[in-house]
Every structure is written in C-alpha cells, then in structure tokens.
Amino acid sequence: MTAIPAIRIPARIGWTLPLLGAAVLAAFFLSLAIGSAPLGPAAMLAGLFGGADETTTIIMREIRLPRAALGLLIGATLGLSGSGMQGLFRNPLAEPGIIGASSLAAVGAVLALYFGLYAAFTLALPLCGIAGALVAVLLLHVIAGRDSDVLVLILAGVAISSLGGALVALAINLSASPYAVSEIVFWLMGSLAERSLEHFWLAMPFILAGWILIASTARALDALSLDDATAESLGFALSGVRLRLIVGTALAVGASVSVSGSIGFVGLVVPHLLRPLVGHRPGRLLPASALGGALLLLLADIAVRLMPTATELRLGVVTALVGVPFFLMLVLKTRRRTS
Amino acid sequence: MTLLALRNVSLSRGGRPVLEDIGFGAAAGDLIGVIGPNGAGKSTLLRLMAGLSRPDRGDIKLEDRDIGDWPRRDRARRIAYLPQHPDCHWPITVAGLADLGRLPHRGFWDRPTPGDAAAVAAALALADMGHLADRRLDRLSGGEAARAHLARALAGTPALLLADEPVADLDPSHALSVMDHLRRFAGQGGAVAVVLHDLSLASRYCDRLVLLNAGRIAAAGPPGAVLTRDRLADIYGISAVHGEFEDESYVVPWKANGPGDGGATP
Numbered sequence: 001m002t003a004i005p006a007i008r009i010p011a012r013i014g015w016t017l018p019l020l021g022a023a024v025l026a027a028f029f030l031s032l033a034i035g036s037a038p039l040g041p042a043a044m045l046a047g048l049f050g051g052a053d054e055t056t057t058i059i060m061r062e063i064r065l066p067r068a069a070l071g072l073l074i075g076a077t078l079g080l081s082g083s084g085m086q087g088l089f090r091n092p093l094a095e096p097g098i099i100g101a102s103s104l105a106a107v108g109a110v111l112a113l114y115f116g117l118y119a120a121f122t123l124a125l126p127l128c129g130i131a132g133a134l135v136a137v138l139l140l141h142v143i144a145g146r147d148s149d150v151l152v153l154i155l156a157g158v159a160i161s162s163l164g165g166a167l168v169a170l171a172i173n174l175s176a177s178p179y180a181v182s183e184i185v186f187w188l189m190g191s192l193a194e195r196s197l198e199h200f201w202l203a204m205p206f207i208l209a210g211w212i213l214i215a216s217t218a219r220a221l222d223a224l225s226l227d228d229a230t231a232e233s234l235g236f237a238l239s240g241v242r243l244r245l246i247v248g249t250a251l252a253v254g255a256s257v258s259v260s261g262s263i264g265f266v267g268l269v270v271p272h273l274l275r276p277l278v279g280h281r282p283g284r285l286l287p288a289s290a291l292g293g294a295l296l297l298l299l300a301d302i303a304v305r306l307m308p309t310a311t312e313l314r315l316g317v318v319t320a321l322v323g324v325p326f327f328l329m330l331v332l333k334t335r336r337r338t339s
Numbered sequence: 340m341t342l343l344a345l346r347n348v349s350l351s352r353g354g355r356p357v358l359e360d361i362g363f364g365a366a367a368g369d370l371i372g373v374i375g376p377n378g379a380g381k382s383t384l385l386r387l388m389a390g391l392s393r394p395d396r397g398d399i400k401l402e403d404r405d406i407g408d409w410p411r412r413d414r415a416r417r418i419a420y421l422p423q424h425p426d427c428h429w430p431i432t433v434a435g436l437a438d439l440g441r442l443p444h445r446g447f448w449d450r451p452t453p454g455d456a457a458a459v460a461a462a463l464a465l466a467d468m469g470h471l472a473d474r475r476l477d478r479l480s481g482g483e484a485a486r487a488h489l490a491r492a493l494a495g496t497p498a499l500l501l502a503d504e505p506v507a508d509l510d511p512s513h514a515l516s517v518m519d520h521l522r523r524f525a526g527q528g529g530a531v532a533v534v535l536h537d538l539s540l541a542s543r544y545c546d547r548l549v550l551l552n553a554g555r556i557a558a559a560g561p562p563g564a565v566l567t568r569d570r571l572a573d574i575y576g577i578s579a580v581h582g583e584f585e586d587e588s589y590v591v592p593w594k595a596n597g598p599g600d601g602g603a604t605p
Contacts, residue, residue, distance in 0.1 A: 090428040216447070223442055225427050226491075233389050234495075235415030235443040280429040 016277045020291035024072070027298035031068035034305055035059065066197045071298040073200065074192070074256040075266060077207055079293020080286055081249040082267025083274075084214040087221035087282035088245045089144075092275075093154060093330060095268035096253040100136040100160025102264065105250075105257035107167045108132025110184050112258075114171045126203055129258030133250040136160050141246060190261035190316020192301050203255040210252025211290075213244045218283035225282060263316045265323020266293050266300075272330065341366050342499055342530050343388060343406075343418075348397035350383065357383050358554045361397070365499060370525040371532045372541040372562075375551030376575055381534045382423065384551065385501050388532060389420040401499075415443035419497035423504050423534075425488035427476050433487045434472040437462050440494030462494035466520050482513030489520060500524060502533045506540065518544045538579065542566055542590040550574065566590050 032044060037059055039047065046052035047060030078096065085094040096102050108128035111117075117124035143156040168188065175181045220241040223231035232238055257263075270292040271285055278284040297315075300322075304313045341364040348361040358380045365371055373381050386392050387399060390406045399406045401417060409417075419440065427436055440462065441455045463469045466486040471479070479487060485505060492500055502521065506514035518540050525531050525546075535541040541548060542562040550558045550565050552574045558565045571579050571590075580591045 219442055219445070219447060222439060225429050225431065225436075226439065227422055227426060229386065229389075229391055229422050230420060230425065232391055233415060233418065233420035234439065235412035237411060275429075279435055280431045281435060282429065 016274070016288055017291065020288060020295060024291050024294045024298070027295055027302070028068050028072055031071060031298050031302055032060070032064050034302055035064055062196060066195050066200055067192045067301065068298065069197070069200050070192050070195055070203075070259060071301045072294045073204065073207055074260050074263065075294035075297025076290040077210065077252040077256045077293070078263065078266040078297065079270040079289035079291070080211060080214055081253050082293070083271035083282070083285045083289035084217065084221070084245050084249060085267070086271050087217075087224060087285070088242065090224065092272055093268070093327075093334070095265070095271075096133075096249055100140060100157050100164060101133045101249060101253050102257050102262050103161040103164030104136035104139075105129040105133035105254040106188060106262050107164045107171075108254070109187070109258045109261075110168050110171050113184055113187065114175060114180065126206060126255045126258040130206060130251055130254030132164075133254030133257070134247070136164070137246040137250050141242070186314075187261045188316075189314035190263040190319070191314045192260055192297075193312060193315075195259060199259045203259045206255035207252045210248040210250070210255070213248025214252065215286055217241050217244050217248075218286050221282035221286070261314075261316055263297070264320050265327065266296055266319055268330075269323055269326050270296055340402075342402065343532075344400045344403075345388070346398055346400075348384075348387065348394045348399060350387065350392075350394050356554055358387070358394070361556055363549055363556070363559055365530045365532055367498065367528050367530050368525055369530045369532075370522060370544060370546050371530075372545035372548045373532055373534045373551065374536070374538065374541050374548055375557070378553075379551040380554045381551055382503050385420075385503050385532065385534055388499075389418055389501050390414050391420070412443050416495060417498045419492040419495050419500050421488060421492045421500065421502040421505055423507065425485070425491075427488075430475045430477040432472065433468055433474050433476065433479070433490070434459060434463065436476060436487050437468075437472075437490040437494040440491045443495055458496050459490075459494045462490040462496075465493055465523060466490035467516065482509050482516075485509055485513065485517060486520070489517060493524060497529070499530045499532070502531065504534050504536060506535070506537060514540065538566065538571075538575075538590045538592055543587050562590070563588055572596060 033039070033041075039056060039059065043052060043056055044060060047056040048065065050057075052060070082095040085096060086092055088094070106129070108131050109125050112124045112128040117128065139160050140156050143159070144152045168184070172181050172184055175184070220231070220236040220238070223234045223236050224241070228238055271289045274288045274292050275285055278288050300318055301315055304315055304318055307313055344364040346362045348358060349356065350358045361384060363371075373384060375381055387394055390399075390401075390409065393407055401409060401414065406414065437459045438451065438455065441451065441458060444455065445451070460469065463472055466489045468483070468486050468490050471483060471487070476484060476487065485508070489502075489505060492502070500521070505521070506517050509517065514537070521531050521533060522544055533545070535545075545562060547560060548558075548562050548565040549556060550570065557574055558570055566579070568579070568581075571577050571592075575592070576596050577592045578594045578596060580593050582589055582591070
C-alpha cells in the first residue's frame with residue numbers, strides 16, 4: 001500500500017476541557033464571592049485561610065465554602081452520571097433522575113428523616129439515599145433489560161419515579177408532626193443552602209467511589225456505541241461494565257441526593273449540550289459532562305441567590321423549571337427524527 | 340498454521356441442538372464462506388468462533404490455545420467480529436468509528452498513537468473509505484455505512500475477520516465491492532470467515548465453503564465440490580445454473596423446487 005492519506009482521528013478534545021475547567025473555577029470563586037455580606041477578595045481569602053475576624057471566618061468557612069464545594073461535587077456527579085447512563089442505554093433521554101435513581105434515593109433519605117434515623121446516626125441519610133438509588137437502578141435494569149428502547153426506558157423510569165413519589169407522599173401522609181412534614185418537603189425541593197462541610201465530607205467518599213466506577217467505563221462506553229456483541233468482541237466484559245455504571249451511579253447520585261435533595265435535569269441537559277463538542281464519543285463525554293454539570297449547578301446556585309425573590313428559590317425548583325421545557329424539546333426533536 | 344480450529348463443536352439451546360459436531364479450521368489467507376438455509380446455525384457458529392459464547396461440547400482453539408482461555412483483550416486483538424446489521428448509536432465520524440476498532444490495543448490512559456492513526460488509515464483505505472474519513476455516520480449511504488463498519492473491523496489489524504452477512508442489505512455494486520475488500524484482506528495474509536446467503540458471491544469469492552444444514556456440516560471444501568446439484572436440491576430445495584466466466588465458476592439459484600421435485604435442473 002502506498003500513499004495513504006493522513007487521517008485525522010478526532011482524538012483531541014482540544015479546548016473543550018480546559019475551557020470548561022476554567023469556567024468551573026471561575027464559577028466556584030464567584031459562588032464564594034456572592035452572598036448577603038459584601039466581602040472583598042482579601043477578606044474572602046483571610047476568611048478561608050485564617051487571619052480574619054470571627055464573622056468573616058464563619059461566613060466563608062461555614063456558609064459559602066460548603067455551598068460552593070457541594071455545588072461542585074453534586075453538579076459534577078449529575079453531569080457524569082447522566083452521560084454514563086446515556087452511554088449505557090445508548091439513549092440521549094436517559095439521566096439519573098428520569099430513570100428513577102434520584103427519586104428512590106429521595107425515598108431512602110425521606111425514610112431516614114421520617115424515622116428519625118438521621119438524628120440518631122448522621123451517616124443514615126446518605127446510606128439510605130444510596131440504598132434507594134441502588135434499588136431504582138436495579139429495578140430499571142430488570143424492567144427495561146439491556147437493549148432498552150426509548151419507550152420502555154421512559155415508561156420504566158416513570159413507573160419507578162411514581163413509586164418514589166407515592167412512597168414519599170405516604171411518609172408525609174403518615175407523619176405525625178407538622179415539623180417532620182415541613183422538613184421533608186423542604187428537603188425534597190433540593191438546595192445547597194444551609195449545608196455544612198460535614199455534609200460535604202459525609203457524601204464525598206461515596207461520590208468519589210461512584211465517580212471512579214463510572215469513569216472506569218469510559219472505553220467500554222465508546223465500544224457500546226456499537227451493539228453488545230461487537231462491544232464484547234472488542235474485549236469488554238459487558239456485565240461488569242453495566243454493574244460498574246449502575247453501582248457507580250447509585251453511589252454518587254444517592255449520596256448527592258441525600259445531601260442536596262432532588263435536583264433534576266442537570267444530568268440530562270449537560271451531556272446533551274456537550275456531546276457535539278466531543279465528537280459524540282461517549283467516553284470523552286464523561287469528563288466534559290462532569291465539568292459542565294459542576295458549571296451549570298454552580299451558576300444555577302448563584303442565580304437563585306441573585307434573584308430578587310422574597311424567599312430564596314430552591315435550586316431543585318429552578319433546575320426543573322428550566323429543565324422540563326428542554327426535555328420536551330428533546331422529545332420533540334427525537335420524534336421528528338424517527339418519524 | 341491453523342489460526343482458528345474447531346473440533347467436535349456442539350451447542351444446544353433450550354434442549355434443542357443448534358450446532359452438532361462442527362469441525363473445520365481457518366488459516367492465514369483463507370476466505371471461508373459459511374452458507375446454509377435460514378436457521379442452519381450460521382450466525383451462532385460465527386459467535387462461537389468470535390468467543391462471544393461457549394460451546395457445550397468440543398473445543399475451539401485460537402493459535403492452539405482454547406479460545407475461552409484467552410484474555411479478552413488479547414483475543415480482541417486477533418479476532419474482529421462484524422455483526423449482521425452493524426449500527427452505531429451516536430453520529431460519530433467514519434474515522435471515529437474505525438478508531439473504535441483500535442480499542443483492544445489501547446489501555447485506559449493511552450491516547451491514540453501514530454500507530455493507531457496508521458492502522459485506521461490503512462483500514463479506511465482497504466475499505467475505500469479514506470475520502471469519507473471526516474463524514475458523520477448519519478450522513479452516509481447504506482453501502483458507505485457497511486464499508487465504514489468493515490473498516491472498523493479491519494482497523495484492529497485482526498488475524499481473523501468474522502463477518503455475518505456483510506452484504507445482506509447492499510445493492511450489487513456495494514456487495515461486490517465488499518467482497519473484493521474481504522478478498523483483498525485475505526490476500527494480505529488475513530483469514531476471513533463470512534456468512535453469506537448469496538450463493539453466487541459465495542461460489543465466486545470463497546476459497547472454501549462450509550455448508551451448514553440443521554446445525555450440522557453437510558459439506559465443506561472448494562465451492563465447486565460443495566455446491567453440487569444434488570446438495571442444492573436436498574438442502575436448499577432449489578435448482579441452480581452452474582457456469583464459468585473469465586476463469587471463475589459461478590452458481591446462480593434458478594428455481595425453487597416444489598415438494599418431491601428433487602433433481603430437476605434447467
């Protein structure tokens with residue numbers, strides 16, 4: 001063979017990742033800078049690293065830092081697990097929320113609140129959340145099977161989410177004290193406000209373990225662009241890949257939801273927006289979506305603080321309000337393509 | 340040396356035998372056609388050869404070592420599998436698709452090397468897809484898509500290519516060109532086992548045919564020896580025209596025989 005033309009394998013992500021990374025950093029610092037008390041950069045740094053007065057230190061370390069750090073962690077989780085689920089199900093409509101993982105994670109957490117386990121034992125909330133998410137993902141796997149088509153996937157997710165909604169309603173219904181009810185309801189709306197660094201450290205090990213599991217499937221997700229037999233013939237053990245993705249998503253999303261409450265649609269929107277920028281390759285989409293998810297959640301959390309509403313809007317409310325129209329648009333686009 | 344050797348291979352599904360006592364081998368340079376009526380077990384056989392499922396009895400040896408004992412990735416570097424209706428779920432580019440064939444050669448942290456790029460380029464050239472390398476898959480015709488998937492299979496520089504009806508949905512010119520590409524790959528020292536329904540293509544292009552019927556090998560050998568009038572009548576229930584053109588012999592199925600109408604030939 002002579003003179004083979006040079007082939008450009010679309011291998012580089014180019015500027016996508018560095019730009020996203022820089023934007024995430026900027027959003028992180030912006031999140032630290034925004035709040036009711038006006039603090040200059042010097043005061044912020046002093047508040048974080050010591051040397052400031054007590055009020056500034058408390059504002060920075062106990063109010064703003066946990067909020068920004070959780071935004072980073074949970075946003076990245078939602079983006080990463082969303083792109084992982086879309087790759088696994090080969091379906092741009094999959095996301096941790098839509099397949100019911102967040103919903104059952106919420107049920108787990110609500111049960112922890114309902115039975116007062118949370119007060120007795122701090123790890124109970126994330127652990128129950130993770131258990132709920134695991135149940136959801138396994139249910140989905142059983143119902144929809146491996147080569148799920150869009151309809152079965154969405155219906156199974158709807159069923160699981162409805163089950164979650166019903167169980168949460170049941171918990172509220174049976175709740176004796178109005179205090180427990182309002183605790184559950186507020187928690188369900190999803191927010192990063194009034195969380196402490198303890199929440200961060202509690203959720204982080206589970207979330208990190210989930211990230212590692214999901215990220216380890218990057219190559220396999222590329223292979224899963226093709227059918228199962230071909231992916232297997234490329235040297236991947238698919239049962240193991242599915243298990244890692246399911247358990248990883250349950251761990252990371254379960255722990256996230258246990259800390260922040262339900263924050264929907266980030267995992268759907270972000271992979272979809274970024275997919276064209278990484279040449280539609282599922283493996284490369286993972287890091288990009290993690291960064292994109294962190295960016296979107298940090299920005300949304302900044303937005304709820306800046307909105308001139310009487311009470312601060314809950315983050316989960318805002319992402320759903322923005323996410324639902326986007327989701328409908330996606331459904332319409334898919335329908336147009338298939339008809 | 341025999342690259343892949345099957346001996347006494349049998350497989351049952353739900354108590355029903357699907358393959359029984361299959362034995363043959365593939366060596367470098369072979370272009371083997373696996374033929375037989377619908378439901379004869381061709382695709383199942385190909386999946387066994389790819390190591391995607393295990394036989395109940397008998398053994399399948401890749402380079403003298405049981406195929407089940409090979410680490411997945413090492414096996415994946417030697418055997419490429421092209422399924423019946425290859426499909427890619429995301430609109431990646433042709434070069435991106437071909438690059439998926441390099442996955443068995445790449446560790447988790449490895450970036451594509453010049454070697455990967457060269458293998459992808461060679462595979463695209465072999466499948467006549469070099470000029471469409473940057474085209475997205477959702478903007479290809481059926482024939483181009485089939486060749487793109489062929490390039491994906493070849494990009495892994497396999498020793499053995501297993502292709503399940505790669506020409507099933509193609510118009511004659513694309514079907515002929517895919518068969519030409521398979522022949523070219525075999526000519527460069529590759530081994531090919533290809534499931535075919537088209538007896539004319541099978542008789543023309545393959546060095547050897549394995550004729551399956553109801554899970555058993557009814558005949559194996561050079562096309563001329565396998566595709567006899569009697570066998571075509573017995574197994575396919577057809578009469579065919581046998582001929583020669585430009586030093587190649589061909590078979591054209593001509594007429595479906597009615598029941599009890601065994602040996603009639605035109």
